[in-house]
Amino acid sequence: MGSAVDWLRHETPGLLVLCGLAVAVLLVAIIRFKLEPFVALLLTGLALALAAGLPVEKIVGTALKSGDSLLETGFGGILGHIAVIIGLGTVLGAILERSGGADVLTERLLKLFGPKGAPVAMGLVGLIFGIPVFFDIGIFVLAPLIYVAAKRGGRSLVLYAMPMVAGLSMTHAFLPPHPGPVSLGGLLGVSLGWLILIGLVCGLPGFVVAGIVWGGFIGKRIHVEVPAEFLMRPEPAQRGDGPGTPAEPVATLEKSPPSAALIGVIIAIPLVLILGATFGTQLLGKGSRPLQVLTFLGTPAVALLIAVLVAFYVLGLRRGSTVQELSTLTAESLRPVGMLLLVVGAGAFFGKVISATGIGNALAHTMSEAGLPVIVLAYLISCGLRVAQGSATVAIVTTGGIVAPLLAGHDYSQLSLSLIAMAIASGSIILSHVNDGGFWIISKFFNLTVKQTLQTWSVLETILSVVSFTVAAVLFALVS
DSSP: OHHHHHHHHHSHHHHHHHHHHHHHHHHHHHHTSOOOHHHHHHHHHHHHHHHTTOOHHHHHOOSSOOTTSHHHHHHHHHHHHHHHHHHHHHHHHHHHHHTTHHHHHHHHHHHHHTTTTHHHHHHHHHHHHTTTSOHHHHHHHHHHHHHHHHHHHTSOHHHHHHHHHHHHHHHHHHSTTSHHHHHHHHHHTOOHHHHHHHHHHHHHHHHIIIIIIIHHHHHTTSOOOOOGGGGSOOSSOEEESSTTOOEEEOOOOOSSOOOHHHHHHHHHHHHHHHHHHHHHHHHSOTTOHHHHHHHHHHSHHHHHHHHHHHHIIIIIGGGTOOHHHHHHHHHHHHTTHHHHHHHHHHHHHHHHHHHHHTHHHHHHHHHHHHTOOHHHHHHHHHHHHHHHHOOHHHHHHHHHHHHHHHHTTSOOOHHHHHHHHHHHHHHTTTTOOTTOHHHHHHHHHTTOOHHHHIIIIIHHHHHHHHHHHHHHHHHHHHHO
16 A cells, blocks of 8 residues: 555656546546536645645645645735736726727728628627627627627628637637636746737637638538527626626616727727837846836736726716716626636646646656657647536646646746647637537527537637647747
8 A cells, every 4th residue: 555655656657647636536526516616626736735745734834824835825826916917807898898899899890891791890809809808798798799790791690600709719718818828827937928929829810710711611501590589689798707607787887989999999008018018128128217117017917907097087987987887897897706716726726736746747757758749738738628627717727737847947938938828728728518608608699509509619619729729839849
């Protein structure tokens, strides 16, 4: 018995078995027993730490001091990096959503592209509006616009819906301030500026192939009518903890519609500031005053705060809303963020435990012997977790925790690290099926049967995943 325990704790094959068992237990807890991912990740992490023989003081600290424990550093390290960003991003998305910005943006693009280009216009709406808005909220807000466009065009609902959901999915998986890419920034040590740049480089080709090319192809072969009841605009957008969860009404800011240009400027503010800091670091002298200014303004929390304050004024106060209405909207929009942050924190703790047990070094050794590139391993792990349990965020955070120890000591550049992050993000969206809440949202909102959802949405997600990963892998091979 003792030799078996020693084998599990100290030998490379044993550590790999222990890691595999921990991931299997995690998946069974989430899939079979429907345990909340936060609780499942926390329990599995603690169980793995004990099974690996880590000292209790290292796992949870002592009664007098716990600040250096894996539990607190795992949670605190990642949450200190992402909590403010996700919170501000959520508030910004809520203001843009409730001001009627989506309607204005859609109308402008539909006029620009005309009837034949309407599917492309809807894809751009999803792409632009998806930057500050969570995936499921984007569906709730934009679906009525899809119904109207499909009815006007007299063509299949699928033709208009697929480009739009491709845009929403791409931004959700690849671009800050969404939880997955922001979490990867903290786990892998990548700046959000690089994540934005490489997220666009890898994600946009996937969006074009999956949303525009595939969406146009399958939209002409699967005809879905817009039911009459779908044309009734639903009540103001509902917001819950994520796909398929109960929701509560969100305060409205709808007075008179803002201009499309104004919405575009507000969305661009944090992206431009963050990218300014990233480029400034490369082009300006270290310690120079301009670099200090760009670094301060381009800090993601500051950049998003500036965008939120601008949105508060131009979309709220200047259009007749009161401070109390804005405060109510802010409070309502932040309610779903709590569970999301807990899941991310628990996933980071799980990754800390994996690092502390030495499993990461064991995986690195095995990988080097097998000749499997780290970017391929990252993608495959993320794919496996996504297909098994359905949540893209859980797949990203768990994979990031597993892969991070493999990168230590290799002196990867920010570009290389961001490409590895995009490989993980790509894997996290592959093959959406019945265990993914997003699958059922797409089915419900676009009048699709389960078979049709598999033929359209599931294939779209897989194409988006494979194309984006291919771009990341090719670039990684060129720069590494």
